[in-house]
Amino acid sequence: MSVKNTSSSFVLLALTTSLFIASLALKAKAGGIAVYWGQDEEEGTLTATCRSGLYKYVNIGFLSTFGSGQTPKVNLAGHCDPDSGGCQRVSVDIRNCQSLGIKVMLSIGGGDGSYSLSSSDDARGVADYLWDHLLGGQSNFRPLGVYRKKVYLTAAPQCPFPDQKLNGALNTGLFDYVWIQFYNNPPCEFDASDPEKYKNSWRTWTSNIPARKFFEGLPASKAAARSGFVPSQTLINQVLPFVKGIGKYGGVMLWDRANDVRTGYSSRIKDSV
Missing domain, CATH: 1.20.5 (Single alpha-helices involved in coiled-coils or other helix-helix interfaces)
Structure with missing residues (x-):
C-alpha cells in the first residue's frame, strides 16, 4: 500500500x-489591450479611460498636421483646443495613466489631416519639434503640457505587406510595438470562412519585421470601420489561439475608446488577451 x-x-x-x-x-x-483615445467627446476623459482597468496602452490621437513647412498641430476633436493652451490639462491625465503603469503614446498622422515629409531634413525638423514641445524638451509652448517618461516608438501599418509608407522605417528595427490594422483591408482581414489569408498575413508580418511585439488591430464595433470587425467569441476561439502561438505577440489594439464604451468589446476579451 x-x-x-x-x-x-x-x-x-x-x-x-x-x-x-x-x-x-x-x-x-x-498580452494587453491598446486603445485609441482623443477623437470623440463621448469616450470620456483620458484619466477615466486608464482607470477603467481595461487597457495597458493608450494611443492619443492625433498629431494630424506636420511636415512640409507646417507647424505641427494636435487635434483632439471636441476634447480641447491645443492652440489656445486648453489641452495642457491632458498632462494631468497622462501622469494619472502613467502612475497606473499604462503606456501613453501620441499617434502621429490619422485618417484626416495635413501631413507629409518632403525630405530627411523635414523629418528631422518634425522630430525636433516633437521632442521640444511634446516630450523631453523645454519649449515654452507645450500643447499637452509635460509629457516626460521613457520614449517608445510604435507604428500602425495597414495589414497588406509591405506597408507602402512605413516599410522602410519598420525595417530599421527601432520599433517597440506594431499595431497592425486588420480592418478596412479585406485581402488580409480575418474571415472565418477563409482564415488562411489572415494567418499568412500575420506570419509574414511577424517573420519579416524586426519589432519587439505585434498587436492585432481591430475595430471595437461594426460601426467603427468599413470592414474587419471580429465578434468577441470568434476572436477568443479562433484568432487569439493562433496569434499567441506565432511569437512576438503583444495583444490587441482597438479603434477606438468611444466605440469600445458603446459595445463593451474589451471587457469581453480582456481575460483572453
Missing part, C-alpha cells in the same frame, strides 16, 4: 509540475 501511495504522490507531483509549467507558458503569452 505504501508503494502505491508513493507512486501516486509522484504522479500527482508530476501532474502539478506540468500544470504549473503550462500556467507559466500561458502567462508568458499573455
Whole structure:
C-alpha cells in the first residue's frame, strides 16, 4: 500500500509540475489591450479611460498636421483646443495613466489631416519639434503640457505587406510595438470562412519585421470601420489561439475608446488577451 501511495504522490507531483509549467507558458503569452483615445467627446476623459482597468496602452490621437513647412498641430476633436493652451490639462491625465503603469503614446498622422515629409531634413525638423514641445524638451509652448517618461516608438501599418509608407522605417528595427490594422483591408482581414489569408498575413508580418511585439488591430464595433470587425467569441476561439502561438505577440489594439464604451468589446476579451 505504501508503494502505491508513493507512486501516486509522484504522479500527482508530476501532474502539478506540468500544470504549473503550462500556467507559466500561458502567462508568458499573455498580452494587453491598446486603445485609441482623443477623437470623440463621448469616450470620456483620458484619466477615466486608464482607470477603467481595461487597457495597458493608450494611443492619443492625433498629431494630424506636420511636415512640409507646417507647424505641427494636435487635434483632439471636441476634447480641447491645443492652440489656445486648453489641452495642457491632458498632462494631468497622462501622469494619472502613467502612475497606473499604462503606456501613453501620441499617434502621429490619422485618417484626416495635413501631413507629409518632403525630405530627411523635414523629418528631422518634425522630430525636433516633437521632442521640444511634446516630450523631453523645454519649449515654452507645450500643447499637452509635460509629457516626460521613457520614449517608445510604435507604428500602425495597414495589414497588406509591405506597408507602402512605413516599410522602410519598420525595417530599421527601432520599433517597440506594431499595431497592425486588420480592418478596412479585406485581402488580409480575418474571415472565418477563409482564415488562411489572415494567418499568412500575420506570419509574414511577424517573420519579416524586426519589432519587439505585434498587436492585432481591430475595430471595437461594426460601426467603427468599413470592414474587419471580429465578434468577441470568434476572436477568443479562433484568432487569439493562433496569434499567441506565432511569437512576438503583444495583444490587441482597438479603434477606438468611444466605440469600445458603446459595445463593451474589451471587457469581453480582456481575460483572453
